Amino acid sequence: MTEQQKDTEQLILNAARKVFIEKGLDGARMQEIADEAGINKSLLHYYFRGKEKLFEMIFQEEIGKFFPQMVTLMASPEVSFEDKIRTFVGNYISVFIKNPFLAPFILKEIHRNPENIRQYFIRAGINVEHVKFGIGMLGQQLNMSFEEARHFIINMISLCIFPFAGRPLIEKLLFQEDKAIYEQFLEERKKMVAEFIINALKNRNI
Amino acid sequence: MTEQQKDTEQLILNAARKVFIEKGLDGARMQEIADEAGINKSLLHYYFRGKEKLFEMIFQEEIGKFFPQMVTLMASPEVSFEDKIRTFVGNYISVFIKNPFLAPFILKEIHRNPENIRQYFIRAGINVEHVKFGIGMLGQQLNMSFEEARHFIINMISLCIFPFAGRPLIEKLLFQEDKAIYEQFLEERKKMVAEFIINALKNRNI
DNA sequence: ACATGGTTTAACCATATGGTTAATTAAATA
DNA sequence: TATTTAATTAACCATATGGTTAAACCATGT
Numbered sequence A, B: 001m002t003e004q005q006k007d008t009e010q011l012i013l014n015a016a017r018k019v020f021i022e023k024g025l026d027g028a029r030m031q032e033i034a035d036e037a038g039i040n041k042s043l044l045h046y047y048f049r050g051k052e053k054l055f056e057m058i059f060q061e062e063i064g065k066f067f068p069q070m071v072t073l074m075a076s077p078e079v080s081f082e083d084k085i086r087t088f089v090g091n092y093i094s095v096f097i098k099n100p101f102l103a104p105f106i107l108k109e110i111h112r113n114p115e116n117i118r119q120y121f122i123r124a125g126i127n128v129e130h131v132k133f134g135i136g137m138l139g140q141q142l143n144m145s146f147e148e149a150r151h152f153i154i155n156m157i158s159l160c161i162f163p164f165a166g167r168p169l170i171e172k173l174l175f176q177e178d179k180a181i182y183e184q185f186l187e188e189r190k191k192m193v194a195e196f197i198i199n200a201l202k203n204r205n206i
Numbered sequence C: 001a002c003a004t005g006g007t008t009t010a011a012c013c014a015t016a017t018g019g020t021t022a023a024t025t026a027a028a029t030a
Numbered sequence D: 001t002a003t004t005t006a007a008t009t010a011a012c013c014a015t016a017t018g019g020t021t022a023a024a025c026c027a028t029g030t
Helices: A003-027 A030-037 A041-047 A051-066 A071-075 A081-098 A102-109 A114-123 A128-141 A146-165 A167-174 A179-202 B003-027 B030-037 B041-047 B051-066 B071-075 B081-098 B102-109 B114-123 B128-141 B146-165 B167-174 B179-202
Strands: none
Touching: A003 A030, A003 A041, A003 A051, A003 A102, A003 B003, A030 A041, A051 A102, A051 A114, A071 A081, A071 A128, A081 A102, A081 A128, A081 A146, A081 A179, A102 A146, A102 B102, A114 B167, A128 A146, A128 B167, A146 A167, A146 A179, A146 B146, A146 B167, A146 B179, A167 A179, A167 B114, A167 B128, A167 B146, A179 B146, A179 B179, B003 B030, B003 B041, B003 B051, B003 B102, B030 B041, B051 B102, B051 B114, B071 B081, B071 B128, B081 B102, B081 B128, B081 B146, B081 B179, B102 B146, B128 B146, B146 B167, B146 B179, B167 B179
């Protein structure tokens, strides 16, 4: 593959990423992607075989970003649960701050064709058994059943993701559409959310 | 307006609701809505003026369901904060159990044209100042600043909504695609989430 | 200079889609 | 019953859209 080819491929992927993430598969137009990349529409078909294929490429990339590498962390017995939570929450929120449209994009697109999702897991190197193992290990450290640990993990993820998934609504309703203040709020949440969760755990079963 | 008119109108709205909620504005087809309603495509234009108008009607309905009536509850000083949380969480999760596609639909569509959202607020009877007042009152009861209370409210909402917004992903990854078990899990969360939040609050500042 | 290979484009095509129109049927009213 | 009005449909229309094709372009090797 020549340099030129690589460049053009990247050009297309960058343009496609931008358009698809913003508008989704249904809302995106091949012409718009071509324009964004500054190339002809036919080139999209030359490099990728069509809209679906191009989209799959982007979706695969993004779902890779979306899944936090948390198993190793959660399964490490030498790390205190407080530090696990702080690290996880801090890192995960950072990912969404850096990729503001990642969460809405993924949450939107998983509802179209939920059947295919498994394939994306595999190609992104996500092993279902491995994830369950990580949850089990965390549960052990916290004296929880697997089921309780599963609730807990989902709580943690919920608290990280929702402010990004519901951003337009929240920003308008509670932040007077002030983007800067909302960004500060998101930054605060790295600590806020971690402490919230740690407090919730400390007080259990009393 | 005759009975027939009402019937047809409802027929169309029901069909439109189903198709729009499942596929979104971009993914929905007028023909599909007409087929779903068992009528001719032209009737859609006869009753509503076009796709956008029909969609707005549905979106307005759904955003009404989406916003919990929480201000009165949160602002009531005679209700203990524990009961406020239990009531809010229980009711809100129930709404999403009854309307499984409500959360994904709203979260999807607010990212197209975020500017128009304010109008929908107003027409749904949501008063920004009123909401802020409710948050302030809750904050007072919990010895929180407005900013802290805002974090807290968003935490509560996050924990309720995310399992519905991310359902296809979570169900596949952590529930072996078992719908029944997932539904049981969602039911459990009414109590689980409330206790999680109450614990988080009780243990603050220690 | 010329041939060869991959790369890029303009022009085109088939189809889908939202929307319109004019005619038909059903209902209400005089 | 005759006439007007509303509801419904079939047939069209203009355009947008994903995709194709054949020609032009350009770098590289001979």
